[in-house]
Amino acid sequence: MNTLPPDSDPAPPTPPTASQRVIAAFERLTEANRPELWSTLRAVEDVLVDAKAVEERVQAGEDLPLAGTVFAVPELIDVAGQPSGRSVPETSATIVARLTAAGAVVLGKTGAATVASAWDRTKTGGRGAAVAVALGIVDLALSTAGPVPAALNAVVALKPTRGLLPMTGVRSSEAVSVYATGLVAGRRALALMTGPDGISAARTWPADVRLGAGEHPRVAYARGLPLGPAAALAFENTVKLLTAAGVVLEPVTVSGGVPDGFDALLLPTVPDHPELAEALADPAAVHHRLAGCTAFANLLDVAAVTVPVLPGDKRPFGVTFLTRAFEDQIGLDLATVCTDEPMTPYPEPGEDVVVFGAHLRGQPLNARLTELGARFTRPVRTTESYRMVLLDTEPPQPGVLDHAEGSSLDGESWRLSPAAFERFVTTLKEPFVLGRVELDDGSRPLAVRCAETADGTGLDRYESWRGYVRFTSTAGLRAPG
Structure with a gap:
């Protein structure tokens, strides 16, 4: 008999320190040999400081x-001490300052010239910001170029509702997007940048903003657009993937x-994905086609989430989810189906x-809940301090009571906007009330x-309402205690 203790699970890798990540970024810069991506690169000594x-x-x-994140900024967004046109600003744009306050480090400024794709030097990659992310030089990049460069380089692009990001220090009328290798990283950066700064014009979420679209959201998808074979295949596969996940899709013009x-x-x-030579020879025509x-x-006035979708030949393409203003979260949740990343909340107000x-x-x-635009956030479990009883209601419902010798109960956490929360409260009739419970976290x-x-009647044999429902569906109605 083996008396040795079982092997423990391997410890997760230690994330790199900020200095280690900066050194890796400069090493990747040398390996990639893409100086055309940058209008200004900071000295390695300054970045290490x-x-x-x-x-x-x-x-x-x-x-x-x-901490441990390196990012790039376009020429039209101010970085303290870095040239911006003919001047050198003393302060950074608010969105840059918020990222650096959270521990991110600026590597340099990307240029506005058309450059080769990260995947194929013969293909256009749009702006350098998306290429720098795709090559692993930086973790994040800010941009005013929109979703197209993200699709050409197989990275994520998040464009929030106009006005949620402060534009102080941004010398462009175009919306700011975040490029990232994944939705979680991009959403985290976006959340940190969001919110008024008291200087530039700002918008706040409406009190009745929808935070979710339910288990079967309805999504229109474009038909009749002139797509190349690879893009058409990638788009078709995305429609099938979303349908399999329970999304209700309908083609529209x-x-x-x-x-x-x-x-x-x-x-x-x-x-499609044009040749670099074509993009350089006739930039206006190629830009018009791609955009x-x-x-x-x-x-x-919409929010947009762009995620990479690779067809059979693995060339980079992407799809974009557009949602109405302030419904950014719905687009993020739909995009997670394509990337298989966990759903994470944008910091809109709610309860x-x-x-x-x-x-x-x-x-x-x-x-x-769903008709009020509530968003399912996670399954939860209480501490062992509660008891569930079957109430005489229609439809049948459980009541949750404090109990010193109780048990843990399974439930779900939902998030509602302030106005939706108030309306939800009005739907609760006696004997139901809102009260706090202690969760196992x-x-x-x-x-x-x-x-x-x-x-x-006590439902002490069950840790969840679904457990009781399964019991009654298989055994028939009987005393459950």
């Missing part, structure tokens, strides 16, 4: 979510933003509510509970 300062802040106990009755509009980001699928994304019974997904009252969110005077 910033990296060391980040490490000292971490050692002092600061929580820096972007694109004439503007998101059509009425739909939660989002799905577009191919580019129709044709998503040109109105920068003109309309989290835990439900245990008929409001759960797939249960009779779940529509009361130590948090104490609001939850749908019942008055302590409520009477009902």
Whole structure:
């Protein structure tokens, strides 16, 4: 018999320090040999000084979510001490300052010239910002070029609703996008940059903003666009992938933003991938062709998420999800289906509510949440301090009560906008009330509970309402206690 203890799971790799990541970035710069991507590169000594300062802040106990992150900035966005046109600004743009405050380090400024793709030097890659991300030189890049370069280099592009990012220090009327290798990294940077700075014009989320589109969102997708074979295949495969995930898709002739009755509009980001020589010889014509699928994304009041989609020959292409203004989260959630990344929340205002019974997904009252634009965030579990009882309601529902010798209960956490939360509260009738519960992670969110005077049959054999529902569906109605 083997008496040795089992092997422990391997420890996750230690993330690189800020200095290690900077050194790796400069090594990658040398390997890639793409000086045309940059209008200005900072000296390695200066970047390492910033990296060391980040490490000292971490050692002092600061929580820096972007420590070990290197990013690039386009010429039209100010970086303190770096040339911007004919001047050298003393302060950075607000969005740059917010990233560096979170621990990110600026490597340099990318140029506006057309450059070769990261994947194929004979193909156009659009602007240098997306190429620098695709080559692994930087983790993030800011850009005013929109989704096209992201699709040409197989990276993610996030363009939030206009006005959510402060434009102080941004010398462009174009919306700012974030390029990243993945949705999680891009969303994290976007969240840190979001919010008014008291200087430039700003917008805030409406009180009744929709945070989710339910389990079966309705998405219109473009038909009749002139696509090359590879782009057409990639787009077709994306439609199939989304359909398999439960998204309800319907083809439409694109004439503007998101059509009425739909939660989002799905577009191919580019129709093909032109040769670099063609893009340099006739830049206006190539730009017009490439931007044709998503040109109105920068003109309309919409949010956009672009993710890479690779056809059979593995050439980079992408799809773009357009959503109405302030419904950025819906686009992010749809895009995760294409990237297989976890869904992460954008920092819109709202209230989290835990439900245990008929409001759960797939249960009779779940529509009361989804019709209010609520967003499912995660499954949850309480501490062993609660008891569930069967109430005499229609439809049948459980009540959750405090109990000193109780058990853990499974539930779901949903997030609602402020106005939706108020409307949801009005749907709760006696004996249901909102009260706090303690979860096994130590948090104490609001939850749908019942008055302590409520009477009902104990469901002590079950840790979840779904467990009881399964029991009754197979064994028939009987005393469940």
